[in-house]
Amino acid sequence: MVIFHWFLTFTGTNDESGTWYGFWSGFGGSIPDFLLLGTIAAVYKRNKCQSCRRLVLKGGLGKVQGTHYETCRRHTTTADHDSLKEKHKKLHPEMHEHLNKGVQ
Numbered sequence: 836m837v838i839f840h841w842f843l844t845f846t847g848t849n850d851e852s853g854t855w856y857g858f859w860s861g862f863g864g865s866i867p868d869f870l871l872l873g874t875i876a877a878v879y880k881r882n883k884c885q886s887c888r889r890l891v892l893k894g895g896l897g898k899v900q901g902t903h904y905e906t907c908r909r910h911t912t913t914a915d916h917d918s919l920k921e922k923h924k925k926l927h928p929e930m931h932e933h934l935n936k937g938v939q
């Protein structure tokens with residue numbers, strides 16, 4: 836790193852008060868917060884039960900066949916999955932058809 840810094844200084848590319856300093860002390864400094872929130876949102880979106888919206892950890896989830904939905908342990912009954920299939924059919928008709936190709 837020292838050599839790299841020396842190289843930049845030597846070649847004149849290293850501008851200490853340049854764009855990157857302004858970037859990181861301004862907007863750039865809050866990027867990790869965005870990333871953290873984004874990750875939490877993504878984890879929630881991927882790991883929630885479609886019936887009760889509770890966050891479920893991987894392993895407790897049951898896949899609803901023919902959809903991209905997943906449910907918690909409590910919502911793995913045929914009735915739950917059938918109603919989710921209906922919901923999926925209405926909300927995502929194209930995906931539903933694609934996922935159920937050759938099934939029915």
Ligand SMILES: [Zn+2]
Binds near residue numbers: 888907910
């Ligand atoms: Zn549930």
